[in-house]
Amino acid sequence: MIRPLLICCFMAVALWQIAGATGIHAKAWLGQVLMERAWQRARESDEPVEPWPGSISHPIARLQVPALKIDQLVLQGTDTPVLAWGPGMEVGPHGHRLIAAHRDTHFRFLEELEEGESVQLELADGGLETWRVANRQIIDARKTGLDMSAAKNQMTWVTCWPFDAIEAGGPMRLLVTLHKTIAFDHQNPLAATNHSGVEL
């Protein structure tokens, strides 16, 4: 009598957990799809566009890593609910960009991202920026904070580390630092300047 009950229980647990895991991936995928439409509209208007009524965030940039065939929409803010739908971005007082995403969904590709890799960031106002991966470091989140007042030609990507950890919520983070190489202006393509290491 107990056996079928146990089987049912474990089946339920299995479904619940697998559904949860699938849900996370589904949400991550769905978020990007739903956001696509809002992003197209946002590029045409000056106002931020809500992807769906009552949504907690909106897309503000498009991140592309051609070498790894990565094309993601970046949302405003880095709170946990936002990160479920896509990578989140925060901008410091001097223009420093911080992008955070989950290690098991959007930023899974950071595992293969190598130093020197070229990254493109398309902004809602139509600007296209090219960045280069400067370095990768593993840090302990309990001992290190993020300096949001860093310069605007620097961008930091954060995700959890290690990528194959079983338990969630570990203290270690992978920090990827990127430097802006060329500021590309669509309106005025000839005004491209090299800004490496120079305050804009």
Add this chain to the structure above:
Amino acid sequence: MIVFRYLFLTLFLLAGQGASLAQDFDPEQARLWLDTGQERLSTMAMVTDIDIEVTGMLAYTVVRQQFLNDSAHWAEGRYVFPLPDDVAVESLRVVVGNRMIEGEIQERHQARMTYETARAEGRIASLVEQERANLFSTSIANIAPGEVLEVQIGFRQRVQYAHGEFRLRFPLSIAPPYVPGDPRPAELGSTRDGGGQAENTNQVPDASRITPELAGPLESTNPVSLRVALNAGIPLAMLESSHHLIDKRYDRGTWNVLVDGPNANPHKDFELVWQPVVREHVESVMFLQRLGDQDHALLMLTPPEQFTASRTQREVTLIIDTSGSMQGESIEQAREALLFALDSLSSQDRFNLIEFNTSATALFPSPVDATAANLREARGFVSRLRADGGTEMLQPLNLAMQQVMTPGYLQQIVFVTDGQVGNTAEIIDQVREKIGESRLFTVGIGHGVNSQFLTDLARFGRGSDVLIADLWQVQIRMSDLVAQLTSPVLHNIELHWPNDVEFLPGQIPDLYTGQPLLVAARGHRLRGDLLVTGLSDGQAWQQVIPLETFQTAPGVAAYWGRQAIQRELDRAGHGISHDEARQRVIDLAIEYQLLSPYTSLVAIDKTPERSRDAALRRQDVPSFLADNGQHGGALMARAMPATDAGAVSRLIRGLLALALVVLMILHPIVSRDTSTESWI
């Protein structure tokens, strides 16, 4: 440079010559030795913080030293450091990251075993051992690469008082001791097992433990800061530091003294001197601490400034150390001190002069009258003195103690030296044995003096000791000493307690003008009147001290414990066997939780190093990237975002549950053939 000096030293010792060594031994700072298993590196203490709290006659000090393992390997570190004489070391703490490891007193051998076991297991461990009465060593095991760790050592000491002046001394540097004897043959074990610069010799079997690699004055870029919170309890007329510039501030009954930055020269010993406003004669002060069911007391008696006006005829033997370690300013100070002592002689006195380095030379075969001609000859001898060679201390002392004494004269030996020798125990033994009715006074010269040794010599010689660190102090300190030498003495002092009380020192020394008598006592209940009796020039003298008024003070029990340990150490081989003395010292040290030659402080981390990550996981102390000033404005720091959706863990849990379901469904099918009954 230093390595070369020691190479020379070793070569000379090997050649069997106590040859002349022209070296300028400057007092130097201790550094940490790192042993990574592959190489030996040295690192200086990055920060040394000294916090001294003075209450009445006792001081509690915490020394904090931070070290960095700047190698790329796991390392073990060891360093040797000096502490003031007569200290009672009672605590050890090691701070690594956010964790603090507290040390405990264990029997020396057992402590070493505990330390070595922990080291082998990969735990952080620290061990503090006493090498000499005022020289200690700390070992630290399993320092991670790039790790900063802090060692805190807490101890108590007594404030010195004489001639209406209080004095607190803290040594900031050590001078390398002279190590006599022949190097021990290699068959008897490693000759440098202690890791020091000198090799073990037959006279100093632990030489390699007490001769650490030292940093020269030019290398001392590491900061030292020293703070004193002085709670004198009485208004002060004067508060000065003898060798450092200090910043002093008065706040609600406490004087806060600070020495740091460029003022904190670690190559000079720190000395703080203060005088109370009221210089009226205070007969006695008692400090009390009750520990367990015992009263512990520290009693200070000051005899009246003048007993009688009569003058004693003296026979003075001056001994001067002219070894290599006295070169430079030290020999200048010693010369000045000697001339001062010569000037104090009256025509009724007799005197002699002995100079020693590798061997001893007396000016006269036996003491002569202090006539003008003899004194002139002596002054000429003093001005020709040059510092050079080894420090063979036994010869001159034996020479002085074996001189034919003139009856009716008070025999005084004045010994001027920096005390830098390794075979201190042997010298003290000789003095105890041969001193007879003579009195031995020591004059310590320079910074980095082995003052513990000189104090011991004076104690067994029933005299007193003075320290002269700088040339300008010669006048002051020597006049104090000369005043003592020429003043009438209060002797045969006895203490009569109202009830059964144990007190120290058991043999009360002679008392000179301006010198207090310090007695430590322990009894079930210290109440009633204490009667002190003595003789001054044949006249009976007595004083009654009421024990009813006292000030409570922490550290009195520790002071008693330290004195009691010293008593047992002194008795070893003189009344009780070494084994018995050792056992008594261990019992006392454990009762009062003190470091001693037979007990050590050992601190062991309970968490093995290899699972340090796991240990850290439990703590959650956020801190932020340092602002390196690059952006000018305020630091905008934020914590890391949570970047783990938990999909992996959910998937794994789900798959596990699914696997269980599959197993449960399959089980009856698989096991049907072997078992007839299906399980429920």
